[in-house]
Amino acid sequence: MTEKTVNDEMREREVIVVGAGPNGLAAAVEMARAGCRVTILEAAGTIGGGTRTMELTLPGFRHDVCSAIHPLAVSSPFFNQLPLGDFGLRWIHPAAPLAHPFDDGTAAMLERDVAVTAGTLDREDAGAYHHLFSPLVAGWGELAPDILRPVAGVPKHPVLLGRFGLNAIRPAEGLARDVFKGSRARALFAGLSAHSFLPLGKPGSAAFGLVLGILGHAAGWPLAAGGSAAISRALADYLVSLGGTIRTGSRVTSVNDLPGGAVIILDVTPQQLLEIAGSRFDDRYRRRLAAYRYGPGIFKVDWALAGPIPWRARECARSATVHLGGTLEEIASSEREIWEGKHPVRPFVLLAQQSLFDPGRAPEGKHTGWAYCHVPNGSTFDMTERIEAQVERFAPGFRELILARHVRNTAGYQEYNRNFIGGDINGGVQDLRQIIARPVAGPRPYATPDPGIFICSSSTPPGGGVHGMCGYLAAHCALGGH
Ligand SMILES: Cc1cc2nc3c(=O)[nH]c(=O)nc-3n(C[C@H](O)[C@H](O)[C@H](O)COP(=O)(O)OP(=O)(O)OC[C@H]3O[C@@H](n4cnc5c(N)ncnc54)[C@H](O)[C@@H]3O)c2cc1C
Numbered sequence: 335m336t337e338k339t340v341n342d343e344m345r346e347r348e349v350i351v352v353g354a355g356p357n358g359l360a361a362a363v364e365m366a367r368a369g370c371r372v373t374i375l376e377a378a379g380t381i382g383g384g385t386r387t388m389e390l391t392l393p394g395f396r397h398d399v400c401s402a403i404h405p406l407a408v409s410s411p412f413f414n415q416l417p418l419g420d421f422g423l424r425w426i427h428p429a430a431p432l433a434h435p436f437d438d439g440t441a442a443m444l445e446r447d448v449a450v451t452a453g454t455l456d457r458e459d460a461g462a463y464h465h466l467f468s469p470l471v472a473g474w475g476e477l478a479p480d481i482l483r484p485v486a487g488v489p490k491h492p493v494l495l496g497r498f499g500l501n502a503i504r505p506a507e508g509l510a511r512d513v514f515k516g517s518r519a520r521a522l523f524a525g526l527s528a529h530s531f532l533p534l535g536k537p538g539s540a541a542f543g544l545v546l547g548i549l550g551h552a553a554g555w556p557l558a559a560g561g562s563a564a565i566s567r568a569l570a571d572y573l574v575s576l577g578g579t580i581r582t583g584s585r586v587t588s589v590n591d592l593p594g595g596a597v598i599i600l601d602v603t604p605q606q607l608l609e610i611a612g613s614r615f616d617d618r619y620r621r622r623l624a625a626y627r628y629g630p631g632i633f634k635v636d637w638a639l640a641g642p643i644p645w646r647a648r649e650c651a652r653s654a655t656v657h658l659g660g661t662l663e664e665i666a667s668s669e670r671e672i673w674e675g676k677h678p679v680r681p682f683v684l685l686a687q688q689s690l691f692d693p694g695r696a697p698e699g700k701h702t703g704w705a706y707c708h709v710p711n712g713s714t715f716d717m718t719e720r721i722e723a724q725v726e727r728f729a730p731g732f733r734e735l736i737l738a739r740h741v742r743n744t745a746g747y748q749e750y751n752r753n754f755i756g757g758d759i760n761g762g763v764q765d766l767r768q769i770i771a772r773p774v775a776g777p778r779p780y781a782t783p784d785p786g787i788f789i790c791s792s793s794t795p796p797g798g799g800v801h802g803m804c805g806y807l808a809a810h811c812a813l814g815g816h
Pocket of ligand 1: 352354355356357358376377378381382383384399400401404406584585586610752753754759790791792797798799
């Protein structure tokens, strides 16, 4: 059968997408763009999955429940094809993508400009920073399509990908120590790499530091005006304009309850896929799904604040994102402890201060704060005090500004969204093995043994984050393209 015939046949079938997270919405949009009749069934009362915005603390304070900062969304080759601006999505770019304060009252700054960034590091590392990042930043346009897809594909730009890959497969700690001599650049790179949720001594953890650093320069780390919910709302409204339908409050417990003959694309992780569709798979595939591994969870705090966070390093107010963890040694130690089942006394904290750049998030003169740290999978330990101590360390007087707080542990996150298994927000561990085998190894990771069932969540390539690429690539797989 030719590809065209497969596509034509697909268009005549009903498409049901289970889950309205960014990947489910992306899959639905792409199927609708191909001319299919698409319905999304979402378990929760509202769409969005990891991209919702709510008044979690006090009236008038609008908090991003999950995702806040969107370097991946703003540089997503798929989102950038869509008219999302016509559906209300507007990006706000803070002056600098990221601030990383130190105990001496200064900060390393990830700026849009590589040279300006290098100027905030130890002088001896300026050249090394430039050498590491400049070629990758210049080549990001070509590199992105090779990175944001399954590893098994044939690269379009092998030389550039090789240059990236040789560093990316290394442990972040080793790369930072080899490339940089001073503590500032090492710490900045450690903070970026800690987004991997991996111990920084683990091969592949450097990939996250590199990608997030490149994106800081090439695309920025913006927030969505009004809150992250604006991303899912724009996708949903665009889908509806294409004729798609969304039904919230519709949890799917078995694919056998869905109309026969429908193409089913699930925005769920392997554990849920087994529960919902396991009866349609052979033993071998079921065993492979069951062997899929989930990673550490998160503990998150949202604050309603009486004023802006009083950073000792004033330049921290130029960025919506602030990494609180001090040195490479401290960050590496706290990330390692989590994998040993411990709760670090000084956790690495990822903090966002959206209302500084998007005043509508809080009543006039007031502010919101968003922060989380990593914890062992399934942890119910209360990290509030330790997170707040880390903020206070770099911003004395912070605690006095707290009007109200909302906290959520790993169990709370899984209850909120069943995809966050044990509080894992990336849809599974993202080490080298599971980046290649996501959810299982093979050339068509979105396909299952049942030709009418596909998986499109962040448990597929290219993995966690709001970029919609998993959904887009799953849709192409369903359409017969991959
Ligand atoms: C606290 C936190 C902070 C984050 N920060 C960022 C950030 O700053 N930037 C970033 O890019 N990413 C961030 N992320 C990660 C990002 O939110 C996720 O990677 C992303 O949402 C994954 O998208 P998804 O569509 O694969 O899954 P999800 O967004 O999890 O969506 C899955 C959807 O499927 C629904 N569903 C599940 N099972 C069923 C069922 N049986 N029937 C019907 N519906 C079902 C769920 O209710 C949910 O709506 C963060 C996540 C969290 C929790």
